[in-house]
Amino acid sequence: MSARRLYFPSRVPVRLGSRRYDVLIGSGQVDRFLPEVRRLRCGTHPVVLSNPPILEKHGRSIVKALSRGGFPVRTLTVADTERSKSLETLGRLLQGLADLDGPGKRLFLVLVGGGVVGDVGGLVAGLYRRGIPYLQVPTTLLAQVDSSIGGKTAVDLPQGKNLAGLFYQPRLVFIELEFLRTLPARIFCSGLAEAAKCGVIRDPALFAFLEETSVLELRESQEKLGWLVSRAVQVKASVVEADERETLGIRTALNFGHTFGHALEAATHYAGTVTHGEAVAVGMRVAAEIARRLRMIGSSDADRIRRLLEHLGLPTTVHGVPLSRILQAMSHDKKWSAGRSWVLPTRIGRVAVVRGVAQRLVRAAVQTVLEE
Amino acid sequence: MSARRLYFPSRVPVRLGSRRYDVLIGSGQVDRFLPEVRRLRCGTHPVVLSNPPILEKHGRSIVKALSRGGFPVRTLTVADTERSKSLETLGRLLQGLADLDGPGKRLFLVLVGGGVVGDVGGLVAGLYRRGIPYLQVPTTLLAQVDSSIGGKTAVDLPQGKNLAGLFYQPRLVFIELEFLRTLPARIFCSGLAEAAKCGVIRDPALFAFLEETSVLELRESQEKLGWLVSRAVQVKASVVEADERETLGIRTALNFGHTFGHALEAATHYAGTVTHGEAVAVGMRVAAEIARRLRMIGSSDADRIRRLLEHLGLPTTVHGVPLSRILQAMSHDKKWSAGRSWVLPTRIGRVAVVRGVAQRLVRAAVQTVLEE
Numbered sequence: 001m002s003a004r005r006l007y008f009p010s011r012v013p014v015r016l017g018s019r020r021y022d023v024l025i026g027s028g029q030v031d032r033f034l035p036e037v038r039r040l041r042c043g044t045h046p047v048v049l050s051n052p053p054i055l056e057k058h059g060r061s062i063v064k065a066l067s068r069g070g071f072p073v074r075t076l077t078v079a080d081t082e083r084s085k086s087l088e089t090l091g092r093l094l095q096g097l098a099d100l101d102g103p104g105k106r107l108f109l110v111l112v113g114g115g116v117v118g119d120v121g122g123l124v125a126g127l128y129r130r131g132i133p134y135l136q137v138p139t140t141l142l143a144q145v146d147s148s149i150g151g152k153t154a155v156d157l158p159q160g161k162n163l164a165g166l167f168y169q170p171r172l173v174f175i176e177l178e179f180l181r182t183l184p185a186r187i188f189c190s191g192l193a194e195a196a197k198c199g200v201i202r203d204p205a206l207f208a209f210l211e212e213t214s215v216l217e218l219r220e221s222q223e224k225l226g227w228l229v230s231r232a233v234q235v236k237a238s239v240v241e242a243d244e245r246e247t248l249g250i251r252t253a254l255n256f257g258h259t260f261g262h263a264l265e266a267a268t269h270y271a272g273t274v275t276h277g278e279a280v281a282v283g284m285r286v287a288a289e290i291a292r293r294l295r296m297i298g299s300s301d302a303d304r305i306r307r308l309l310e311h312l313g314l315p316t317t318v319h320g321v322p323l324s325r326i327l328q329a330m331s332h333d334k335k336w337s338a339g340r341s342w343v344l345p346t347r348i349g350r351v352a353v354v355r356g357v358a359q360r361l362v363r364a365a366v367q368t369v370l371e372e
Numbered sequence: 373m374s375a376r377r378l379y380f381p382s383r384v385p386v387r388l389g390s391r392r393y394d395v396l397i398g399s400g401q402v403d404r405f406l407p408e409v410r411r412l413r414c415g416t417h418p419v420v421l422s423n424p425p426i427l428e429k430h431g432r433s434i435v436k437a438l439s440r441g442g443f444p445v446r447t448l449t450v451a452d453t454e455r456s457k458s459l460e461t462l463g464r465l466l467q468g469l470a471d472l473d474g475p476g477k478r479l480f481l482v483l484v485g486g487g488v489v490g491d492v493g494g495l496v497a498g499l500y501r502r503g504i505p506y507l508q509v510p511t512t513l514l515a516q517v518d519s520s521i522g523g524k525t526a527v528d529l530p531q532g533k534n535l536a537g538l539f540y541q542p543r544l545v546f547i548e549l550e551f552l553r554t555l556p557a558r559i560f561c562s563g564l565a566e567a568a569k570c571g572v573i574r575d576p577a578l579f580a581f582l583e584e585t586s587v588l589e590l591r592e593s594q595e596k597l598g599w600l601v602s603r604a605v606q607v608k609a610s611v612v613e614a615d616e617r618e619t620l621g622i623r624t625a626l627n628f629g630h631t632f633g634h635a636l637e638a639a640t641h642y643a644g645t646v647t648h649g650e651a652v653a654v655g656m657r658v659a660a661e662i663a664r665r666l667r668m669i670g671s672s673d674a675d676r677i678r679r680l681l682e683h684l685g686l687p688t689t690v691h692g693v694p695l696s697r698i699l700q701a702m703s704h705d706k707k708w709s710a711g712r713s714w715v716l717p718t719r720i721g722r723v724a725v726v727r728g729v730a731q732r733l734v735r736a737a738v739q740t741v742l743e744e
Contacts, residue, residue, distance in 0.1 A: 087463040094459070098531035127536045130526065130617075154502065159470035164499045166538070245502075 006223050008230035014149065014237045016244055019169045023149060023233050027177040027222040030061050033137075034069040040171050042133040043106035046071050047097060049121045050112040051080035058139050058179045059112040066110070074100050080116045085155045087164065093124045108171075109134035115147040115276070119165075122153030126168035136173040140183060141191025142277055144175045145198065145232035146254075150240040160333075161262070167245050175229060177222050189215060189313040190277025193257070195228055196308055197284060198235035201253045204349035206231040207308065215313050253351050256343040257284035260366065263329040267321055274315070281314035282369050289365040290357060291344035301347050317369050326366055378595050380602035386521065386609045388616055391541045395521060395605050399549040399594040402433050405509075406441040412543050414505040415478035418443050419469060421493045422484040423452035430511050430551045431484040438482070446472050452488045457527045459536065465496045480543075481506035487519040487648070491537070494525030498540035508545040512555060513563025514649055516547045517570065517604035518626075522612040532705075533634070539617050547601060549594050561587060561685040562649025565629070567600055568680055569656060570607035573625045576721035578603040579680065587685050625723050628715040629656035632738065635701040639693055646687070653686035654741050661737040662729060663716040673719050689741050698738055 012023040024032060037046070046066050050059040055077060066073045076096045078084050101107055111121035111134060118136055125134035138148035154165025180188065192215070199207030209228065218225050236254070243250035261276070261283030268274055274282075285306050292302040309316050341355045342362075384395040396404060409418070418438050422431040427449060438445045448468045450456050473479055483493035483506060490508055497506035510520035526537025552560065564587070571579030581600065590597050608626070615622035633648070633655030640646055646654075660677045663669040681688050713727045714734075 087459065087466070091459040094536050095529055095531065098529050098535055101531075127538065129535060130524070130537045130539055152502070157467055157470050159467065159473075163470055163501060164466050165502045166499065167502055 006227040008223075008227045012230060012233050012237055014169070014173075015241050016169060019151075019244075021169060021171050021173065023173040023175060023237065025175045025177070025226060025230050025233065027226060029176060030065055033062060033065045033174055036172060036174070037066065037071075037135070038069065040133070040135075042135065042171055043108035044071075045100070045105045045107045046073050046110050047100055047107055048073060048075045048110045048112055049093070049117060049124070050075065050077060051114075051117060052077050054080065054113045054117075054139050057182065058137075058176070062110060062112055062137055076100075078117060078120060080114055082116065082156070084116050085120055085162075087155055087157070089120055090123060090127075090155050093120065094128055097124065097128050107132050110137060111135065111170075112137040112139060114138065114140040114143045118143055118148050119152070119154050119162075122151070122168055122170065123155060123165055126153055126166040131168065133171045136170045138173065138175060139179045141180055141188055141229075142194050143191075144180070144229055145191060146194040146236060148173050148175075149233060149236045150251075151244070173233075175233070177225050177229065180225065181219075185215075185313070186275065188219065190275040192218075192312045193277035193281040193284070193309070193314050195232040196312060196314075197254070197256050197280065198232040199308075200284065200305060200345050200348060201256050201343075201351045202235045202239070202349060203231055206235070207304075207348050210312065211304070211308055214311075249353055252341070252353050253343055256345070256351050257281070257287055259283060259330070259333070259342055260286040260326075262333050263326050264318060264321065266329040266333060267325045274318070278315050281309045281312075282316060282318055285309060285316045286365050286369055287342060287344055289368050290342060290361060291346065293361055293365065294344070294354075294357075296344055296346050296352065296354075298347070301345070304348060305345065317371050319371050321370065323363070323367060323370055326370075327363065330362075378599040380595075380599045384602060384605050384609055386541070386545075387613050388541060391523075391616075393541060393543050393545065395545040395547060395609065397547045397549070397598060397602050397605065399598060401548060402437055405434060405437045405546055408544060408546070409438065409443075409507070410441065412505070412507075414507065414543055415480035416443075417472070417477045417479045418445050418482050419472055419479055420445060420447045420482045420484055421465070421489060421496070422447065422449060423486075423489060424449050426452065426485045426489075426511050429554065430509075430548070434482060434484055434509055448472075450489060450492060452486055454488065454528070456488050457492055457534075459527055459529070461492055462495060462499075462527050465492065466500055469496065469500050479504050482509060483507065483520075483542075484509040484511060486510065486512040486515045490515055490520050491524070491526050491534075494523070494540055494542065495527060495537055498525055498538040503540065505543045506540075508542045510545065510547060511551045513552055513560055513601075514566055515563075516552070516601055517563060518566040518608060520545050520547075521605060521608045522623075523616070545605075547605070549597050549601065552597065553591075557587075557685070558647065560591065562647040564590075564684045565649035565653040565656070565681070565686050567604040568684060568686075569626070569628050569652065570604040571680075572656065572677060572717050572720060573628050573715075573723045574607045574611070574721060575603055578607070579676075579720050582684065583676070583680055586683075621725055624713070624725050625715055628717070628723050629653070629659055631655060631702070631705070631714055632658040632698075634705050635698050636690060636693065638701040638705060639697045646690070650687050653681045653684075654688060654690055657681060657688045658737050658741055659714060659716055661740050662714060662733060663718065665733055665737065666716070666726075666729075668716055668718050668724065668726075670719070673717070676720060677717065689743050691743050693742065695735070695738060695742055698742075699735065702734070 136148040151169035154162035157163040257280040261279040291297040508520040523541035526534035529535040629652040633651040664674040
């Protein structure tokens, strides 16, 4: 890696007309939070929604910033596990908000946490009194580069993941890179999987940067980390701008690696044996393998994808999960997602959505990642 | 009433840009339903949501029309009481939809019923898979002239009414006047309250028509009923077009009569001793009385409002509810609605939204409608 100074924009707009908002990216920038909230005129009474350990570790600085500005801050908490993405949690949080409400108050939500807090909290904001403003303060790398941007909110139903939700955009995404310092290595690397995904689908320069940079460098240099995050955010923002409600097939590109990834998560019952990012990493390798066998991508590019994942400390194989269970989960997932189509890479920086991939081919590609 | 032929448009557009839809109004027009559904390309698998008696009485004709068109129709039911507007019902219906879903299906909802079916069903449609299309087939006069149009959906929370919901527009509102023939007199008259409201806030001709026409004539003439419904629909559509999400204060006009009305409903615990329309009727008289005392409206116009309500078989007084309980409910309602402001008539066809009406004045006006 050369010693050149890396510039990255500290403000990336998500241009969605009247629902436009900014993603602020920086290190040690909590001071920027209060003026931004004031500028947006979100309301009078902020409610910080977080999970208990993250509230203690990072949420307090956000609460303090708001309190310093004279806002009477209240907090609500939710456990940061997939099990919290339920109608029960949704109901509890809606009633929690109603308890904090009162005459003359204009509540708004500040979501401090990872993907679960963002998904449930965004839905609570979208439903309470038919929609109140909310701000995303993502505290994991995965949430910073992916889930906090684009307004997808949801809870799960017993029948499947994310079946009840909304497209409801936040008013601000506030990315504080310092929050990632204390992230466990494994969770950090899981976030890198979604960043690598952004490289494969749209950004060859981001992909090359990840190839040239070690995980250690990313953890030690806020500059490198900021550059990486801002590139991934720009990819995500441009895809969302082109297809906000995933009706045009463009946003589908973000599902690269997710067809197999979701099935692997389901097959392991979301038991935490694989993280979402790890499942997506293996899924990206499976998709690259299918594309290679279809001669849609050259072997060298397919290899680059696999090698990048290994370089980022991500798994490219799975142990002890039988093929039959994966295939079964994949056919169940078909019912609920765009599982009938595959997002396949055609070169680094470009993907195609392909329907009708032969089951035999899928099976063969999946077998390459399964170990006894 | 002269013997002139009354013309009314059978299609009233609600012009909301990309969310534009039509309100079809007619008598014996179920034949129009299928071609309309086909034209709108809502999906492949319709799910008719209704309450059991209405499904038997009116829903069957809708189910048959869809079946004749080759649609594989399924049904879901919900009781048509305020108690059904709960998070529990919402969850049950979302899971019911998921059970009917499957690969290659594109579900859409057809809501056949009154306000409760429309409110809960619209919310289910808005949330399931982040939004599927839905059609409103209102079967009460109140739903036809008011609640089926404008996309307000919600369920109640223990803390208050309609606290969790969405603005989510239907793809079609299909008004079959024949459905009103079997409506009990009291429920029919309750619907007339919302029609009278439309006259007071925006349409002097509608108001005059209601003055000149008896309830009996309306029940016997589909032509007169159609004219009335179409005028009210046009008022509602124009208000919604001007202020879809009730952010500009224009849609607030539709709350005329509702500040007191909601309080009366709450004070009687939604026990069915007063219907929503009856509560709004008394509420309109209270608002007219406040406006008269503020000299915002002349005594003769205020009297016309009261006399019209009586002419329509609606109550303008309340028996056996203590003043204190009404005032208490009104102050509780403040917390949840625009109860701090009053929608007051300034003449027939125009209202103003007024803040800071003195409590003493409200008290005096309320006292004029209370009987021992």
